[in-house]
Amino acid sequence: MKTILIKCGGSVIDQLTEDFFASLAELQKAGFQLVFVHGGGPDINEMLELTGVVPEFHNGLRKTTKETLNIVEMVLSGKTNRKLVHLLNSHHLKAIGINGTDNQIIQGSLIDEAALGYVGNVETVNNKLITKLLTDGLIPVITPLGITENGQILNINADYAAAAVAKSLKVEHCLFVTDVDGILIDGKVANILEQKEVHQYIEEGQITGGMIPKVTSSLAALESGLKSVMIVSGKKAIYDGQTLFGTQIVEKLEVVK
Ligand SMILES: Nc1ncnc2c1ncn2[C@@H]1O[C@H](COP(=O)(O)OP(=O)(O)O)[C@@H](O)[C@H]1O
Numbered sequence: 587m588k589t590i591l592i593k594c595g596g597s598v599i600d601q602l603t604e605d606f607f608a609s610l611a612e613l614q615k616a617g618f619q620l621v622f623v624h625g626g627g628p629d630i631n632e633m634l635e636l637t638g639v640v641p642e643f644h645n646g647l648r649k650t651t652k653e654t655l656n657i658v659e660m661v662l663s664g665k666t667n668r669k670l671v672h673l674l675n676s677h678h679l680k681a682i683g684i685n686g687t688d689n690q691i692i693q694g695s696l697i698d699e700a701a702l703g704y705v706g707n708v709e710t711v712n713n714k715l716i717t718k719l720l721t722d723g724l725i726p727v728i729t730p731l732g733i734t735e736n737g738q739i740l741n742i743n744a745d746y747a748a749a750a751v752a753k754s755l756k757v758e759h760c761l762f763v764t765d766v767d768g769i770l771i772d773g774k775v776a777n778i779l780e781q782k783e784v785h786q787y788i789e790e791g792q793i794t795g796g797m798i799p800k801v802t803s804s805l806a807a808l809e810s811g812l813k814s815v816m817i818v819s820g821k822k823a824i825y826d827g828q829t830l831f832g833t834q835i836v837e838k839l840e841v842v843k
């Protein structure tokens with residue numbers, strides 16, 4: 587069966603629409619099995635603020651002290667994951683929540699402990715539990731937490747975690763669901779962007795902030811052999827039974843034509 591990896595951004599989890607959930611059902615009808623990796627940056631920030639910790643980011647990655655890691659794990663596993671699983675189940679999409687650390691699904695290593703604390707890169711993904719759940723007809727919903735060889739829990743940027751899971755599962759499509767209709771260039775959604783344009787738009791400052799990890803992990807996923815990567819909106823329909831709506835990212839335009 588063909589699989590679609592859906593990364594659901596923290597920016598949009600609270601704004602997912604009926605049309606979006608209807609598109610997921612359409613994708614299942616079209617023969618795709620779904621796997622989710624979710625973010626939760628806003629939920630984490632909210633809880634950190636309540637505890638008086640000021641969020642700190644370096645190149646888009648959250649500096650994660652021991653205290654922050656405890657909150658990140660509590661929020662991602664206890665709040666955001668529960669919220670998304672509940673939303674899917676209430677739309678008759680049979681979802682089950684799991685942590686990236688469960689059964690060592692996401693194995694990673696520290697990026698730079700001195701600068702970032704317990705923030706990790708993905709080294710390998712253990713597909714076993716994911717494929718077992720898919721075989722049972724369930725939608726795995728995975729937190730972007732990883733674990734090192736020594737058992738240290740890692741906070742992983744959800745875009746990178748999603749791209750790594752997509753690569754490991756060799757999915758048909760990888761969709762980054764966010765709070766905008768796609769990548770906006772000069773105020774308009776681009777239907778398709780190639781690698782070279784992505785780099786150019788980052789340099790020109792047209793692609794900034796939270797969109798940067800999405801495009802860089804999209805390009806990494808394409809390089810690793812994935813065929814289709816898209817940025818789509820969770821606020822509307824993303825599929826009409828034939829076409830996915832949003833911005834497709836490709837290595838080279840001529841390959842697609
Ligand atoms: N060129 C662009 N097109 C669309 N959005 C962009 C662009 N450059 C930066 N962004 C920002 O990226 C945001 C999405 O990233 P982020 O907030 O990290 O979302 P998520 O929680 O889904 O990962 C958009 O809301 C927008 O503010």
Ligand SMILES: CC(=O)N[C@@H](CCC(=O)OP(=O)(O)O)C(=O)O
Pocket residue numbers: 594595596597624625626627628630646647648658705706730741742743744745
């Ligand atoms: C290391 C790192 O930055 N981890 C992220 C994990 C959540 C995430 O990426 O959530 P979004 O997709 O909503 O941004 C964080 O702590 O915010």
